[in-house]
Amino acid sequence: MKTHFIPVADPSRQYFDYAEAFQAAAAHVLEGGRYILGREVNVFEAAFARYIGVRYGVAVNSGTDALIVALKALGIGAGDEVITVSHTAVATVAAIELVGAVPVLVDVQPDTRCLDPDLLSAALSERTKALLPVHLYGQPADMAAIMAFAKDHHLWVIEDCAQAHGASVAGRKVGSFGDLACFSFYPTKNLGAFGDGGAVLTDRPKLAEQLRLVREYGWHERYISEIPGMNTRLDELQAAFLNLKLGLLTEENQKRREIAYHYLSRLEGSQFGTPVMAEGTEHAMHLFVIETDHRDKLQEYLSQNGVGTAIHYPVPIHLQPAYLGRLRGSDSLPVTERLAKRILSLPMYPQLSIEDVDRVCDLLLQFARSS
Numbered sequence: 351m352k353t354h355f356i357p358v359a360d361p362s363r364q365y366f367d368y369a370e371a372f373q374a375a376a377a378h379v380l381e382g383g384r385y386i387l388g389r390e391v392n393v394f395e396a397a398f399a400r401y402i403g404v405r406y407g408v409a410v411n412s413g414t415d416a417l418i419v420a421l422k423a424l425g426i427g428a429g430d431e432v433i434t435v436s437h438t439a440v441a442t443v444a445a446i447e448l449v450g451a452v453p454v455l456v457d458v459q460p461d462t463r464c465l466d467p468d469l470l471s472a473a474l475s476e477r478t479k480a481l482l483p484v485h486l487y488g489q490p491a492d493m494a495a496i497m498a499f500a501k502d503h504h505l506w507v508i509e510d511c512a513q514a515h516g517a518s519v520a521g522r523k524v525g526s527f528g529d530l531a532c533f534s535f536y537p538t539k540n541l542g543a544f545g546d547g548g549a550v551l552t553d554r555p556k557l558a559e560q561l562r563l564v565r566e567y568g569w570h571e572r573y574i575s576e577i578p579g580m581n582t583r584l585d586e587l588q589a590a591f592l593n594l595k596l597g598l599l600t601e602e603n604q605k606r607r608e609i610a611y612h613y614l615s616r617l618e619g620s621q622f623g624t625p626v627m628a629e630g631t632e633h634a635m636h637l638f639v640i641e642t643d644h645r646d647k648l649q650e651y652l653s654q655n656g657v658g659t660a661i662h663y664p665v666p667i668h669l670q671p672a673y674l675g676r677l678r679g680s681d682s683l684p685v686t687e688r689l690a691k692r693i694l695s696l697p698m699y700p701q702l703s704i705e706d707v708d709r710v711c712d713l714l715l716q717f718a719r720s721s
Contacts, residue, residue, distance in 0.1 A: 356697050356706050358658040361537040363701035364602075365544070368594070372544075375590040382586075387566075390589035397596055398533075398541075399551050403526040406558035409549045409584035410565055413512045413534025416548035417445035417482075419582060420508050420530040423550070423560040426451050426479050433473045434482040434510075435465050436666040436677075437686040441534075442484055442510055443667045443677070454478070455668055455679035457686055461626040463487065463639075466685075467495035473679055480506040485514035485524050487662070488540070488606075488634030489625065493519055493527040508532060515540040516603045517634035525551050530561075535584075535592060538699075540606070540636050541599050543588040602700040606635035609702055613638055616711035621718050623692070637662055640714075641692040644721050649694055651717050657710050660695045 365372055379390060391409050399407035410416050426432065428450040434442055436455045446453045456469040465483045481500055483491040493509075500507045507528035511517075515533065517524045525531035535547035550561050563570065568579035610625070610633070617624055623641030627633045639662065642648055649659050666687060667673050668680035696710055 359538040394589040404553040408561040410582040412546040413548040414441040415582040416532035421449045430479040431477045436668045438484045464491035484510040488636035513636040518632045605700040638698040
């Protein structure tokens with residue numbers, strides 16, 4: 351009997367589970383006649399900020415724009431340096447350059463795969479203005495050490511939470527540690543729209559005001575620009591969907607963790623490196639990423655047997671053609687370069703059945719026995 355294909359992610363499954371509710375939300379917006387920065391956006395901004403544990407949310411049209419707006423709101427621009435990582439989505443580094451600033455790269459910890467705070471001192475210069483840690487795959491970065499370093503050196507901290515909706519450290523959600531926090535609502539995220547979307551969160555009223563100015567042409571009063579701004583607004587329709595999905599996030603994150611625990615139990619003692627959940631943290635399990643010296647062969651084997659996978663990310667940013675040889679710190683990232691050759695993202699989404707997890711694990715263990 352032919353087995354069904356197991357995708358690495360499947361955001362449509364959530365739609366089918368709640369189709370009537372999503373259709374009703376869309377109809378409410380379409381019939382209401384207000385499609386940009388209306389009630390749905392206001393409700394979502396307040397609700398999501400409350401969920402994370404801060405006072406202010408400013409919704410924008412993508413996670414990349416969230417980073418750009420955050421940097422601009424802090425006045426970071428030409429010649430300023432921002433320390434971040436190469437083992438991340440290219441948006442992290444692209445946003446820094448798009449505001450005219452200079453990315454400075456440090457390596458990641460081999461266990462958490464997040465920014466290594468012990469390397470910050472060597473990357474610091476008189477032009478450093480901010481730290482931009484990434485909570486990669488849903489694992490929180492070491493925010494205690496990062497915030498302590500930032501305080502000692504009078505630096506801003508912008509958290510890249512694009513993959514970490516609901517992750518926490520000692521019960522405190524990521525996105526509530528830094529001066530600003532940036533989220534993506536790309537459809538495959540733990541909290542995903544049916545299109546692009548993003549938000550910047552903060553607990554500081556003056557920064558919230560600056561974020562809103564940057565988001566929409568520098569307007570306090572319509573058509574009067576007080577500062578140079580941009581146009582990056584979350585649609586009412588996407589906000590309506592996110593308002594509905596936010597109510598599902600806690601339950602669906604728990605389902606992700608249950609799936610992850612099953613993977614871990616089945617793969618314990620195997621040749622595969624599995625995600626580390628750092629002590630005192632709660633992983634959002636956006637992605638379940640294993641490591642193996644036979645990554646490419648394993649990916650092909652799984653594909654031939656009906657299992658989708660992905661590589662997050664196959665080429666570190668500092669080795670990609672657009673950035674090769676021109677980013678400071680790019681000559682000393684051995685952990686990042688090793689990870690890029692070994693990582694493989696397995697299927698992970700709340701609707702994934704335990705039977706399908708078992709099928710994936712059976713294939714992994716069969717491959718291990720034959721390799």
